[in-house]
Amino acid sequence: MRLITASSIHDGQKWMPSGTTLAVTDEGIITDILDTPTEHTIRYDGVLCPGFVNVHCHLELSHMKGVAAEGTGLIPFLKNIPQYRNNYTTEQKQEARHTAFENMLQNGVVAVGDIANTDDTKDLRTLGKMHFQTFVEALGFADSGAERSMGYATATYASFAKQSINAKQLKQSIVPHAPYSVSRSLFRLINEHSPSGIISIHNQESEEENKYYYNKSGLVNDLLQSLKIDDSSFVPTGKRSLASYMPLLSPEHRLVLVHNTYSNLQDIEFAVQHSGNVHWCLCPNANLYIENRLPDIDMLVKAGVNLCVGTDSLASNHQLSIMAELATIKKYYPALSWETLLTWGTNNGAQALQLTDVVGSIATGRKPGILHITHIDSSKPAVKRIA
Ligand SMILES: [Zn+2]
Missing domain, CATH: 3.20.20.140 (Metal-dependent hydrolases)
Structure with missing residues (x-):
């Protein structure tokens, strides 16, 4: 189980509130969504969004x-x-x-x-x-x-x-x-x-x-x-x-x-x-x-x-x-x-x-595949699947 957050998280339809933290299993299932990070939270620079x-x-x-x-x-x-x-x-x-x-x-x-x-x-x-x-x-x-x-x-x-x-x-x-x-x-x-x-x-x-x-x-x-x-x-x-x-x-x-x-x-x-x-x-x-x-x-x-x-x-x-x-x-x-x-x-x-x-959505119980996007406003944004 990992706790992850990012500069911005998109849930498939809109930006989530700042500080939103996702609890994700090794299989990529989102088991919980927290309002604020904890001390064990991994923070990504850039955007997280569904696959x-x-x-x-x-x-x-x-x-x-x-x-x-x-x-x-x-x-x-x-x-x-x-x-x-x-x-x-x-x-x-x-x-x-x-x-x-x-x-x-x-x-x-x-x-x-x-x-x-x-x-x-x-x-x-x-x-x-x-x-x-x-x-x-x-x-x-x-x-x-x-x-x-x-x-x-x-x-x-x-x-x-x-x-x-x-x-x-x-x-x-x-x-x-x-x-x-x-x-x-x-x-x-x-x-x-x-x-x-x-x-x-x-x-x-x-x-x-x-x-x-x-x-x-x-x-x-x-x-x-x-x-x-x-x-x-x-x-x-x-x-x-x-x-x-x-x-x-x-x-x-x-x-x-x-x-x-x-x-x-x-x-x-x-x-x-x-x-x-x-x-x-x-x-x-x-x-x-x-x-x-x-x-x-x-x-x-x-x-x-x-x-x-x-x-x-x-x-x-x-x-x-x-x-x-x-x-x-x-x-x-x-x-x-x-x-x-x-x-x-x-x-x-x-x-x-x-x-x-x-x-297509970040929600509890889902396994949407989670992407980490960096340099989104450049001519070649980078995408990496992290869950
Ligand atoms: Zn065609």
Whole structure:
């Protein structure tokens, strides 16, 4: 048992009163919270907070680190993915994802929302070192291929589900990749698969997505044509993408919208009207890598939506670190307080992944993983897990 305190302690939602002292067991369980330190208390300079929650990652793409050029825009980036993702041996992929996973642990992440197109990441889930919400991604834009796409996703889902029978920290659901890669029929099948499952989707990562929904024009249209994908069943809606696809998903699902780089106030109002269960996930370093642009975070904050943070994959990021994402947001939006930003990186992420009963808060009886952050206002804050 240790007693610990720090210059500042964040409980996942707010700063705790000065002098707050945590009693923590060797296993990391918080057994008591005291108002003042005792003579046996260890004092840390800097910040203590709960472990980070990375709401959006693709650990299975870790071998693609540095492959894609920066600043090309989303559509040229996507063209590169199929070309490169299978250009590696099983061993190379395995080594890369284990290295990335260990780095993510060292960066203080305790829970992850991880996109999967294959069941490659089963080996990481069984290590028991992190809470996993695996999002098995379904893809297919030809309406006629919906059953086949869903069949493949369901088989992958079953492979993950087998692991989670006796492991509380492992969950999974089937989710759509993006509005321009999933047909209406496939949206319906995904929606019906698990009525209470969490759904995550890459949302408005490029303005081209909105253009395509308006009138079937722009680079998304060019991409689908060049890949010879049958888009004959797609009828442009004359609306923005979010207003077009969201009605296909039941508001019973917790919905995690990822990126939102080109979302506007109209989109937020539509989402709020459609469902009270929407979480907006920011991946700023990936947005800068791919589109060299950030979402309008001031607008999202003013609208009062739930914000959380993800890293995306090493194909579009230099590291898998929530601290690095928060530091980027702070750099571009200096008026946002660390109290708010740490909430996004911890408790809000736990809410998005329905994990608030296990991670994301400092409270008696919890085992959230406790992080020690130093030099928080520098360009590279340091994070160390101390419990
Ligand atoms: Zn992604």
